[in-house]
Amino acid sequence: MRIPHNERVSSDIADAGPERTCILSGAAEPRDALVRLAISPDGLVLPDALARAPGRGAWIGISREALEKAVAKGKLKGALARAFKGAALTIPDDLAQRTEAALIRAFTDRLGLELKSGRLLTGSDRIAEHARMGKVAWLAHAADAGEDGSRKLDQAWRVGEDAEGTGMAGVTLPLDRTALSVALGRDNVVHLALTDSQAAQRLAVPLQRLLRFLGQGEKTGQNNGKGSADRAGPALDDDMIEGRDG
Known part of the structure; x- marks a missing residue:
């Protein structure tokens, strides 16, 4: 779905x-x-x-x-x-410091579980293919991802979701490619995508907590161009x- x-x-x-x-x-x-x-x-x-x-x-x-x-x-x-x-x-x-480390671990552990289940995609070409077919429920980019590569995947996602012109884009994670690669045991992890909406919902909770603690609101990865979910509370x-x- x-x-x-x-x-x-x-x-x-x-x-x-x-x-x-x-x-x-x-x-x-x-x-x-x-x-x-x-x-x-x-x-x-x-x-x-x-x-x-x-x-x-x-x-x-x-x-x-x-x-x-x-x-x-x-x-x-x-x-x-x-x-x-x-x-x-x-x-x-x-x-x-302990809290930030614990929140990062909770998020990356969740990523690892989704990777083992086959619901987490890595690799630009693979993600782009699934995105254009409307088979991506969540899209994210490493903190140091290149702007051009992220923009192309965002566009492929919008095409697959029939959302061109909305500005919908993947979330930029507070982790760089090195941290993501180590966490997932893969080489050069720059972009990530989930193919299952329930998996995206499971990941949203630890990511929301992490982003908020880092002062980045609650941008869990579906920016529809009408303002991200940046309701960090008082x-x-x-x-x-x-x-x-x-």
């Missing part, structure tokens, strides 16, 4: 399921848009990129930069203390951090 070009393949739609509240911004949003912090039995705060770890947890919907500020200023510690009623907690100084600036301390 193909996804019409004017529909997003992400879980950030109106009926996106249960909501969670960011302990720092106070915004309630779909859980798939937020990042869970797991609290270990001994009180260590760690990223839970798949939101599956047992035990206590808390949710954040902010960028890495904002998280770094919240950790440095003690705002995250205060928010967690209020959420867990003063329980002893230890927040590592490199929590933001940014947590210094005023908001200060305003929630008390």
